[in-house]
Amino acid sequence: MMSLAHLTTGAEVRAADRAHVFHSWSAQDAISPLPVAGAEGSYFWDYDGQRYLDFSSQLVFTNIGHQHPRVVAAVQEQAGRLCTIAPSFAVDVRAEAARLIAARTPGDLDKIFFTNGGTEAVEHAVRMAKIATGRPKVLAGYRSYHGATSGSIHLTGEPRRWGADTGMSGAVHFFAPYLYRSPFHAVDEAQECERALAHLAEVIAYEGPGTLAALIIEPVIGSAGVHVPPDGYLAGVRELCDRHGIVLIFDEVMVGFGRTGAWFASDHWGVAPDLLTFAKGVNSGYVPLGGVAIGERIGSVFAERPYPGGLTYSGHPLACAAAVATMSAMADEGVVENAARVGADVLGPELAALAERHPVVGEVRGMGAFWALELVRDRETREPLVPYAAAGAAAAPMGKIAAACTSRGLWPIAAGNRLHLAPPCNVADAEVKEGLAVLDEALSVGDGLI
Numbered sequence: 001m002m003s004l005a006h007l008t009t010g011a012e013v014r015a016a017d018r019a020h021v022f023h024s025w026s027a028q029d030a031i032s033p034l035p036v037a038g039a040e041g042s043y044f045w046d047y048d049g050q051r052y053l054d055f056s057s058q059l060v061f062t063n064i065g066h067q068h069p070r071v072v073a074a075v076q077e078q079a080g081r082l083c084t085i086a087p088s089f090a091v092d093v094r095a096e097a098a099r100l101i102a103a104r105t106p107g108d109l110d111k112i113f114f115t116n117g118g119t120e121a122v123e124h125a126v127r128m129a130k131i132a133t134g135r136p137k138v139l140a141g142y143r144s145y146h147g148a149t150s151g152s153i154h155l156t157g158e159p160r161r162w163g164a165d166t167g168m169s170g171a172v173h174f175f176a177p178y179l180y181r182s183p184f185h186a187v188d189e190a191q192e193c194e195r196a197l198a199h200l201a202e203v204i205a206y207e208g209p210g211t212l213a214a215l216i217i218e219p220v221i222g223s224a225g226v227h228v229p230p231d232g233y234l235a236g237v238r239e240l241c242d243r244h245g246i247v248l249i250f251d252e253v254m255v256g257f258g259r260t261g262a263w264f265a266s267d268h269w270g271v272a273p274d275l276l277t278f279a280k281g282v283n284s285g286y287v288p289l290g291g292v293a294i295g296e297r298i299g300s301v302f303a304e305r306p307y308p309g310g311l312t313y314s315g316h317p318l319a320c321a322a323a324v325a326t327m328s329a330m331a332d333e334g335v336v337e338n339a340a341r342v343g344a345d346v347l348g349p350e351l352a353a354l355a356e357r358h359p360v361v362g363e364v365r366g367m368g369a370f371w372a373l374e375l376v377r378d379r380e381t382r383e384p385l386v387p388y389a390a391a392g393a394a395a396a397p398m399g400k401i402a403a404a405c406t407s408r409g410l411w412p413i414a415a416g417n418r419l420h421l422a423p424p425c426n427v428a429d430a431e432v433k434e435g436l437a438v439l440d441e442a443l444s445v446g447d448g449l450i
């Protein structure tokens with residue numbers, strides 16, 4: 001056993017973290033990260049014995065919960081057998097992970113390019129599309145998150161892009177459906193769908209279809225708000241891409257592998273892309289892994305011509321072992337079905353009931369094990385509880401509601417004026433009920449803030 005005898009209390013761990021760890025997305029002097037001592041199933045806990053019901057699945061990646069014994073054992077077994085080998089070799093566990101992913105992904109996606117996470121998958125998918133089409137630009141939603149490297153951050157439409165935007169990206173943004181705050185002044189889902197597609201068609205026409213390599217979209221939008229598209233939208237996007245020779249990329253990094261109650265979110269509408277990016281749920285994040293699933297249209301481009309790109313750790317054996325074990329456990333234990341059932345029978349109806357009781361809730365949306373509560377000051381005007389891209393004092397009401405959850409042992413995600421609720425896909429009904437009871441109390445705190 002590795003001994004870290006000098007790091008045995010939460011205070012020691014936090015002090016050591018603050019001494020040398022540089023955290024993402026943060027002003028380094030403004031943060032005080034929670035020291036985590038352990039985790040199992042749907043819970044993690046700190047050094048003081050406080051347990052948290054994990055309705056974040058961390059960053060929406062522990063789809064089969066923490067410390068699943070089959071995945072832990074698979075990683076241990078692989079570490080004992082072959083810790084690492086370069087991507088240029090053929091390895092059983094990598095081949096098997098690719099086979100299982102290819103079997104689950106929609107359409108003709110049959111070849112898997114492995115990366116270490118979602119951002120790299122997006123970078124490579126876009127590169128493949130640009131090479132295949134010889135075109136320079138990429139369409140992406142304003143309400144989107146596609147990563148944070150210098151290329152992918154420009155595709156990301158939400159405010160986190162601003163700090164890094166060089167204004168020279170080749171990204172072109174459009175508005176996707178969002179009926180609650182319709183950019184198109186639509187009154188129902190069908191009208192929102194029709195107008196969103198007309199808007200997209202116009203953006204394509206004005207940009208010049210011959211300049212657009214790809215369109216990247218999250219089939220259910222994740223970080224930027226948990227937006228489930230109206231029926232017909234993804235099929236309409238597919239049709240527009242086909243008409244103009246634009247490569248369609250589904251970014252399923254957050255919503256793939258069971259999150260929405262299907263293996264892939266796009267399965268709900270039976271629409272397949274040319275390329276699909278994945279990460280997170282593929283192995284529940286036990287070892288970093290992501291990738292691009294590639295169909296014939298792009299695959300054939302690189303059959304004889306070399307693909308210019310690669311990564312030292314592409315398809316790392318430990319990560320692939322975790323993926324094989326995760327996908328097998330998900331299938332054997334009915335994890336995807338569980339997420340669908342929990343969404344339809346418990347989370348959906350119970351969150352709707354909470355919204356009835358709490359005036360701070362403007363809208364409930366989501367599916368499977370992936371939901372958002374959009375919080376408002378006034379249900380009539382729909383004024384958001386905190387302004388768009390609020391920071392500091394302006395964001396304080398959300399901080400208070402999040403703290404009302406965490407102090408009662410529930411860990412949700414607070415994002416903008418929303419609470420995102422994403423328990424593990426194998427969450428038990430009793431755990432969901434426990435979380436909902438805490439949420440009920442926290443929303444009462446929210447009601448007092450409006």
Ligand code: PMP
Pocket residue numbers: 059116117118119120122145146147148218222223251252253254255279280290
């Ligand atoms: N795409 C989507 C849809 C995501 O949700 C994320 C991460 N939240 C990414 C890409 C980037 O993935 P990673 O952080 O693993 O690089």
